[in-house]
Amino acid sequence: MLRTFCAWLILCFGLSGCAFNSVFVNYPSQIASYKQQLSSETPTANITDLAGNISGNDGLLYAQESGRIMQIAGDFTRSKTYYQQAIDAYQVFDDKATVSASKLGAGASSILLNDNAIPYRGPGYERIMLHQYQALNYLFSGDAQGALVEVRRSNELQSMEQARYQQSQKSVQDMANGTINSQMAQLSKDAGSVTSSFLNAYSYYTTGLLHELASEPNDAFIDYRKAAQITPDNVFLQQDLVRLAKQLNMPQYDEFKRRWGDAVLPTPEQGQVVFIVERDFVPEKQSITVPFPINGNLQSASLATYQAQRQLVNNSQIQGLGAPLTAQTIANIDALAINALKEDLPAALFRQAARVYAKYQMNRSVQSSGQGGNNPIDAGAIVMQLFNVITEQADRRSWLTLPRQAQIARQFIDAGNYNIRLNNSQSVKIEVKPQRSTLIWVIETGNRTRFYSIII
Template sequence: MINIRKNILGASSVIGLMLFLLGCATYNDRIIPYYKDVSAGNYADAEKQLDKNTLIQKPRNRLLYLMEKGRVCHLNGKYNESNQYFNEADSMLEQGLTSVADAAVGLFVNPMSQRYKGEDFEKFMIHYYKALNYIYLHNTEDAIVEARRISLQAQQQGDKFNNNNNRYSNDAFSLAFQGLLYESDKDVNNAFISYRNAAEIYFASPDSTYYGTRIPAELKRDLIRTASLNGFTTEAEQFEKTFGITYQPAPLPEGGELVFFWENGLAPVKTQVDLDFSLIRDSNGALFFTDAAGGITVPFEYSGDRNKVDLKSVESLRAAFPKYIPQKPYYASATITNNQVQVPLEKTEDVTDLAIKTLKQRALAEMSKVLSRLAVKKMAEYSMRAAANTNGKTNSLLEAGSYGMQLYSLLSEKADTRNWQTLPAQICYARIPLQRGENTISITMKTSNGADETKTIKINGNGRLQFYNFSTLR
């Protein structure tokens, strides 16, 4: 029996060491080569890195792979291929990624071992890139389909949180973008509705700020203009008064207009933080977890008899939780110029702020799941150890098993540090008039230390509303 115990303890130590070495690495650590290639603009190499990375190729990470692949193909100008990947990602989300087996994996192993289901704001971004891909492929009909699907996504998001304004229950940028898509299809009625829906999200906030973004001046002008074009005089005057803007109708520029999106920086990365908790029973018999400082209290999710829970079995727990680390963009601001017209690029979506705040919104619920899972493991380990020492005799097999369970519980604990990391830190935009024929658009970007850098692009003015997205991923 002694040899059996030694063998089990030895095997447990080896397994534990392997789990520890793997557990120390976050998702970001394990995809760094891909991440660096994207940041450097080496998109072809980035695709190769994705295809050979064993972590993101795992079935549980399929959604993440599809979103990353769709994004890098878009950056590389492979718009048709990009949408093939985004369409598959869309299909996976529609079919659902939750199952009993997947829930069991999260319960008995860790959330990093479950299927990646995507952040709520990531789902909206799929529609943004799909619509742009269709526009660049001159497929206006499918781009408008994506505009309608933004409404469906917004409805699902609202239903998820009962349209709670304190939760991320909609996406103002996606609705403003939807309005632009409708307007490009000369559907000013639906464009007005979309702009109004976007503006109402800002109105619902006391300071008209939505996840790090103030209502853009361009959205204000678009809302008033489309209200006027639809003959909604009362609404137009009301919005003029609200925004302090006097609308003056003007003919469409001869070459049309360009809506320019600047995708600046890279989304935050997730890391892991470890916190210590204890299981406490209050005077009413209720069980909850509290941290060492007593500043955090988390409910214990347990379906068994709470009165029979032995607190000694869960004296202390070390739990792993995800935390976003922002990446400060290299560029702080930018303007675009066409001839004598210069327009500042306004922030319309702050992905960094969204990521951090939406994670914080669900932090208590996630803490409860993690701690409850660990507590159940700890109770099972304690019961096995108690069973190994009964009537003054020691069952070496059970004792060794309890130590192996303890080691596994400790070293398999891991936070879910996955996210769509090649999304921009923020999206800014502006609308600028075009001349008929070739236009040279200058983008002047100011770095964080105050230096200016200028890039130019060529746009052919065709009398219509056009789109262009420009990425600076560093």
């Protein structure tokens, strides 16, 4: 029996392929050094090492991380290439017509190892943000039409991911577990007012903004309104809706004006500045121990969760445009991540229960085969215990270079050059042209703030 078990072990390791690292080394520790570099002057120093993992089982995740790192560094061309690899990987997941040997192998190894052996397919919010960020890559590379293609795809995915989630929940059994119920309640509390992972006001706002910058105000109005339904208290969103309703002579104008005040329209000598501010990093998943009773014996397993997060400081202050301009939150990406985990917990619990039972049966078989031997220390039982300890790893994979929070601000100002700064950052020069829009994308990573601007 011991030989059979060892053969199974070798087979699982072989079939898990490039997922090996995540099986035994938690993902946050693998990506930690790359996140630290984003606070330095050389954010892409080891990017080839990270991108070298794109061909593996978790290639989609590494492609997303690589694309985001290059994007934060301002290399939109290389970022676009990595993001496209991630987009292609999602397409492979969508195409279920062909079941490859690697998928079969990952399924077999995950039964005995852990969920890290399953090829990574990001949750819905990650895929939506992937297309949103690819759209910004196109925009800042001077390809407005390419940007529109990506934001339309982002919108389609919001509906598709919602339908996929609802369908998946129908096939998941309700499994009573006190630890999980407690975690679900805590995650709901931490997520605040955000109730789903696939409705993202930041993505809707970005889509609306790009439609407006492309002189498609009707489409912009639709997406701004969707964003406002998710984040109703954002004053800049409210003013965008009033302004567009007024410009387009929409019947909603009177209602919006009564609720939020009249819109401020620019003079011919003015342009507008639009700020997108991204702050901090999404939190890392942590591990919790979940008990499973089997035949009167208590077995334990590991599942991922999020710990309560510290509150971010007040909204960002933008200086240099005359009176200070205060950005307002459009989305908390950490709340989307928490909801994504909460939505996946029932299925993860089902897989983990099956895995615990399989390990329990293997442990019994190994112990039974060792009975009656002359050796007082049963080698098979020892190997089995070591195997259980080593492989009991929660799936802590997620896109960790995403921002924790996104904020927006908008203002019409006289044309000219301005030196602006965000909070305590260095000042940077921007230009505002009459009847044009200056889009400023601000990314805070640790102690470093980067500004990227484009006039449209």
